[in-house]
Amino acid sequence: MSNSSTTVDIRQTPQGRLGMWILIAGELIIFGGLIACYLLNRIRYPEWGMEAVHTSTFFGALNTAVLLLSSFTIVLAHTAANNMKPRKAQMYMMLTIIGGLLFLVNKSIEYSREISEGLTFSSPKLVASGKEVGSLFWSFYYIMTGLHALHVVVGMTVIFIIMLQIRKGNNLHRVELAGMYWHMVDLIWIFLFPLLYIAK
Amino acid sequence: MENGQHQQSFIQKYIFSTDHKVIGMQYAINGLLMAIAGGFLAYVFRYNLAFPGKDIPLFGQLSPMQYNTFITNHGMIMVFWVGMPLLLSSLGNFLIPTMVGTDDMAFPTLNMLSFWIFFVSSIVLLLAFFVPGGAYGGGWTMYPPLSANAYMNPNPDFFQALFSGASLMLLAVALEFVAMLMGGINFVVTTINKRAKGMTAFRIPLIVWFIDIASVIFMFAVGPLVAGAFMLLLDITVGTGFFDAARGGDPILWQHLFWFFGHPEVYVLLLPSLGVLGEILPVFSRKPLFAYKSIIYMALFSAVLSVVVWAHHQFVSGIDPRMATFFSIGTIIISIPFAGIFLAFMATLWGGSIKFTTPMLFALGFIGLFLVGGLTGLFLGSNAFDIYAHDSYFVVAHFHYTLFPDIFFGFFAAFYYWFPKFVGKDLDKTLGKIHFWLTTIFFNLTFFLLFFNGLAGEHRRINNYSFFGNVNKEPYTTFEKICTVGAILLILSQFVFVINLIKTLRSGKKAAKNPWNATTLEWVTDSPPKHGNFDTFPVVYRGPYEYSVPGCNEDYLPQNQEN
Numbered sequence: 207m208s209n210s211s212t213t214v215d216i217r218q219t220p221q222g223r224l225g226m227w228i229l230i231a232g233e234l235i236i237f238g239g240l241i242a243c244y245l246l247n248r249i250r251y252p253e254w255g256m257e258a259v260h261t262s263t264f265f266g267a268l269n270t271a272v273l274l275l276s277s278f279t280i281v282l283a284h285t286a287a288n289n290m291k292p293r294k295a296q297m298y299m300m301l302t303i304i305g306g307l308l309f310l311v312n313k314s315i316e317y318s319r320e321i322s323e324g325l326t327f328s329s330p331k332l333v334a335s336g337k338e339v340g341s342l343f344w345s346f347y348y349i350m351t352g353l354h355a356l357h358v359v360v361g362m363t364v365i366f367i368i369m370l371q372i373r374k375g376n377n378l379h380r381v382e383l384a385g386m387y388w389h390m391v392d393l394i395w396i397f398l399f400p401l402l403y404i405a406k
Numbered sequence: 407m408e409n410g411q412h413q414q415s416f417i418q419k420y421i422f423s424t425d426h427k428v429i430g431m432q433y434a435i436n437g438l439l440m441a442i443a444g445g446f447l448a449y450v451f452r453y454n455l456a457f458p459g460k461d462i463p464l465f466g467q468l469s470p471m472q473y474n475t476f477i478t479n480h481g482m483i484m485v486f487w488v489g490m491p492l493l494l495s496s497l498g499n500f501l502i503p504t505m506v507g508t509d510d511m512a513f514p515t516l517n518m519l520s521f522w523i524f525f526v527s528s529i530v531l532l533l534a535f536f537v538p539g540g541a542y543g544g545g546w547t548m549y550p551p552l553s554a555n556a557y558m559n560p561n562p563d564f565f566q567a568l569f570s571g572a573s574l575m576l577l578a579v580a581l582e583f584v585a586m587l588m589g590g591i592n593f594v595v596t597t598i599n600k601r602a603k604g605m606t607a608f609r610i611p612l613i614v615w616f617i618d619i620a621s622v623i624f625m626f627a628v629g630p631l632v633a634g635a636f637m638l639l640l641d642i643t644v645g646t647g648f649f650d651a652a653r654g655g656d657p658i659l660w661q662h663l664f665w666f667f668g669h670p671e672v673y674v675l676l677l678p679s680l681g682v683l684g685e686i687l688p689v690f691s692r693k694p695l696f697a698y699k700s701i702i703y704m705a706l707f708s709a710v711l712s713v714v715v716w717a718h719h720q721f722v723s724g725i726d727p728r729m730a731t732f733f734s735i736g737t738i739i740i741s742i743p744f745a746g747i748f749l750a751f752m753a754t755l756w757g758g759s760i761k762f763t764t765p766m767l768f769a770l771g772f773i774g775l776f777l778v779g780g781l782t783g784l785f786l787g788s789n790a791f792d793i794y795a796h797d798s799y800f801v802v803a804h805f806h807y808t809l810f811p812d813i814f815f816g817f818f819a820a821f822y823y824w825f826p827k828f829v830g831k832d833l834d835k836t837l838g839k840i841h842f843w844l845t846t847i848f849f850n851l852t853f854f855l856l857f858f859n860g861l862a863g864e865h866r867r868i869n870n871y872s873f874f875g876n877v878n879k880e881p882y883t884t885f886e887k888i889c890t891v892g893a894i895l896l897i898l899s900q901f902v903f904v905i906n907l908i909k910t911l912r913s914g915k916k917a918a919k920n921p922w923n924a925t926t927l928e929w930v931t932d933s934p935p936k937h938g939n940f941d942t943f944p945v946v947y948r949g950p951y952e953y954s955v956p957g958c959n960e961d962y963l964p965q966n967q968e969n
């Protein structure tokens with residue numbers, strides 16, 4: 207009812223896109239704060255390299271590839287939506303969701319391996335053996351990847367909801383918004399991957 | 407909307423409404439209710455300070471632990487659950503759509519969600535008083551290690567830790583931040599995208615500018631603290647060591663994250679109130695706002711500076727002296743744009759034909775009181791003096807002289823000014839003026855003497871000064887009693903406001919469309935504006951402050967008037 211003909215929308219940027227940009231900026235600042243805290247500690251504690259050895263570069267790289275691919279499929283969904291092809295857009299969105307699922311499966315395999323080695327949020331085993339500082343690395347590892355995984359879940363949910371909404375060819379512009387959010391999720395991972403997996 | 411008011415149930419219309427005016431009202435009511443809670447806490451601990459150990463009327467005995475809980479929650483409530491909703495959310499919701507000339511916010515559903523998350527956050531905060539161990543009592547800044555280890559029993563399981571006062575406070579604050587972020591997205595997008603035709607950037611009223619700048623500052627500054635709150639919550643609940651020095655963590659890191667947000671937050675609260683002044687002063691001096699554009703530029707400048715002064719709160723937590731100098735200089739520089747804004751306000755009044763209406767009185771009172779707060783802030787900005795005055799009642803008096811005028815005088819000025827527009831009834835003028843004078847007199851009675859107690863060395867987090875020889879003597883003990891009497895009278899004088907409100911709602915005269923002869927767009931539509939605000943969307947031809955323009959019949963030119 208508020209989008210009735212009497213409303214004057216004189217600005218050109220669609221307001222959904224504008225809102226999404228602001229949301230993304232906010233999210234990036236949250237992760238930026240977290241990454242800054244991590245870096246400050248990382249510089250302070252060279253012994254964190256000994257802990258980073260236990261993260262699996264293979265799984266990290268695999269997940270990077272999965273996310274990049276899913277970013278590609280959501281771009282294809284956006285293109286399809288622009289060409290008014292809701293069926294095709296839905297298919298690519300489904301592929302993106304599958305990519306997200308794959309990411310989460312990989313991540314949980316990783317988590318369970320690390321947890322079975324006693325490397326957890328508070329790593330009592332490390333603390334008991336006098337490596338308190340090492341346990342802090344794992345606290346950061348879990349909070350950063352965990353918060354990111356939460357965003358993956360949110361992104362998948364958003365894509366799923368929009369996938370249902372465009373069924374009848376309506377609201378096709380929302381595919382772009384889902385895509386923007388998904389790119390952000392991808393971008394954050396691009397930062398986390400080298401920080402947690404490559405720098406040993 | 408074209409086919410008139412379609413049927414809405416009571417719940418759709420007043421509870422889960424997406425109308426920005428209803429949401430603004432909900433925020434105002436929630437904020438005022440929380441102000442009652444915060445005021446009651448203040449009454450209890452002020453009474454305890456003046457008469458330690460005595461039974462407190464309406465409460466009973468206050469234990470030292472409860473004392474800590476009460477001062478902590480008083481601070482939290484007044485800043486995040488009174489100041490933020492009243493100034494930012496309520497004013498933003500009422501004013502932005504009507505002043506830029508549109509029907510509603512850009513994302514009405516998000517807006518509704520924003521309020522309900524805020525509502526839940528208030529409940530979570532108050533709920534903490536009823537969990538085992540009570541609400542958190544380690545100061546509103548929640549510094550670790552105190553906050554990270556704030557349990558009643560030494561080895562709590564996950565759920566005990568999660569339902570401790572400290573965790574609940576963190577959760578409540580996190581929810582509140584989410585609500586404010588959602589509101590901020592709406593404010594900014596609405597202003598950018600939904601302005602009426604002709605409403606160019608420099609025709610937007612000052613308060614809309616200032617609420618938007620405040621929202622952007624908030625969004626930028628709060629991010630790292632959201633991450634920090636998450637880390638602290640994990641420290642409490644699952645035993646991580648982010649802020650635990652014994653585990654390699656760093657408690658000072660929390661202070662940085664907290665104040666990186668905490669200082670800009672001051673401007674988030676200040677800018678909307680300055681915006682209120684920017685609307686009220688021109689109307690009641692019948693003059694254009696002096697240096698409108700420069701005021702906006704100064705606000706933008708201060709917004710940028712606001713994120714590089716935070717460590718002035720940490721001069722005593724062990725900071726590199728070279729950094730301390732940097733932050734001292736930054737702090738003193740940031741007072742320049744605000745001094746500029748206040749001078750521009752003075753210049754607006756200069757030579758005007760001033761009408762001392764109730765909103766104008768509150769606006770002028772704001773300027774007078776804030777001056778005291780601002781000047782004592784300059785003292786505290788220099789680290790040499792700050793180290794002496796840190797955590798003393800000097801600081802308490804200082805920030806009450808800034809925040810009280812800001813939150814309450816700013817809100818009341820706005821309330822008396824826009825009430826006729828948004829409720830559609832005229833408030834009682836005499837009661838309004840009585841309310842102003844009582845509030846001003848008793849506010850000063852409450853806080854002025856505390857400067858002296860602070861300079862005498864009274865520390866702010868002590869519940870009973872009879873054990874401290876240096877301040878447990880005349881005149882300081884008498885000062886304590888005067889402050890308490892002042893605080894009680896200050897609270898009681900708010901009943902004048904309540905009486906005025908009830909009286910007006912029951913038998914107030916219907917308000918005119920434009921009772922103050924103001925120029926901005928909200929005065930063009932009916933009082934109160936209906937769902938959708940305008941019959942036809944206004945077109946804007948001029949800036950917001952065209953008062954006493956030479957050569958025209960009226961002494962004001964509404965923004966939508968062509969010639």
Ligand SMILES: [Cu+2]
Nearest residue numbers: 669716718719
């Ligand atoms: Cu500050």
